[in-house]
Amino acid sequence: DAAVTQKPRYLIKMKGQEAEMKCIPEKGHTAVFWYQQKQSKELKFLIYFQNQQPLDQIDMVKERFSAVCPSSSLCSLGIRTCEAEDSALYLCSSSLRGADAEQFFGPGTRLTVL
Amino acid sequence: GDSVTQTEGLVTLTEGLPVMLNCTYQSTYSPFLFWYVQHLNEAPKLLLKSFTDNKRPEHQGFHATLHKSSSSFHLQKSSAQLSDSALYYCALSSYGNEKITFGAGTKLTIKP
Numbered sequence: 001d002a003a004v005t006q007k008p009r010y011l012i013k014m015k016g017q018e019a020e021m022k023c024i025p026e027k028g029h030t031a032v033f034w035y036q037q038k039q040s041k042e043l044k045f046l047i048y049f050q051n052q053q054p055l056d057q058i059d060m061v062k063e064r065f066s067a068v069c070p071s072s073s074l075c076s077l078g079i080r081t082c083e084a085e086d087s088a089l090y091l092c093s094s095s096l097r098g099a100d101a102e103q104f105f106g107p108g109t110r111l112t113v114l
Numbered sequence: 115g116d117s118v119t120q121t122e123g124l125v126t127l128t129e130g131l132p133v134m135l136n137c138t139y140q141s142t143y144s145p146f147l148f149w150y151v152q153h154l155n156e157a158p159k160l161l162l163k164s165f166t167d168n169k170r171p172e173h174q175g176f177h178a179t180l181h182k183s184s185s186s187f188h189l190q191k192s193s194a195q196l197s198d199s200a201l202y203y204c205a206l207s208s209y210g211n212e213k214i215t216f217g218a219g220t221k222l223t224i225k226p
Contacts, residue, residue, distance in 0.1 A: 105157035
């Protein structure tokens with residue numbers, strides 16, 4: 001079975017603090033995605049990497065987040081200054097290249113901003 | 115650009131009744147459609163995906179048919195089970211735009 005790893009599983013930050021979460025994609029997968037999910041609802045796309053290069057991201061990520069994949073086996077998503085509205089489950093997924101490729105999701109990092 | 119529409123946010127059914135969850139899409143290029151399922155406190159995982167040769171994909175009793183004429187990929191099951199209660203996401207990617215686009219999701223609740 002595919003295994004995408006995310007750490008930490010739970011993260012608690014005060015408003016204004018910095019947060020960082022990590023994702024280890026499935027070995028051999030070249031595409032990595034980050035999503036934000038609030039209260040088990042819509043999967044909100046954040047950013048997409050292909051071969052460690054960011055190919056697409058939403059404005060919120062450009063403005064307040066930092067996301068990198070320094071190697072093919074590690075990606076990270078950071079929030080420079082946490083706000084209450086950032087409280088959510090952050091899901092990382094990876095896939096092989098190709099439009100018909102299945103995405104494999106990690107268990108997520110649940111961020112709570114107090 | 116690509117988009118996916120799931121019209122029902124919440125669907126509640128009695129066990130044993132048929133299930134149909136709607137999904138329509140817009141795509142500039144030749145599309146691939148997927149259904150992902152997310153059970154409570156779990157990560158989403160692939161349920162089924164469309165084939166290029168128009169075969170009907172099936173998994174765990176669910177099936178879906180890609181209709182390019184109506185831009186639809188509705189999810190169906192003949193008889194709902196309690197264990198089918200979950201969030202279901204329709205998703206789209208295409209040659210020329212490999213970033214997958216998810217619909218808003220449909221929460222399916224099956225009652226005894």
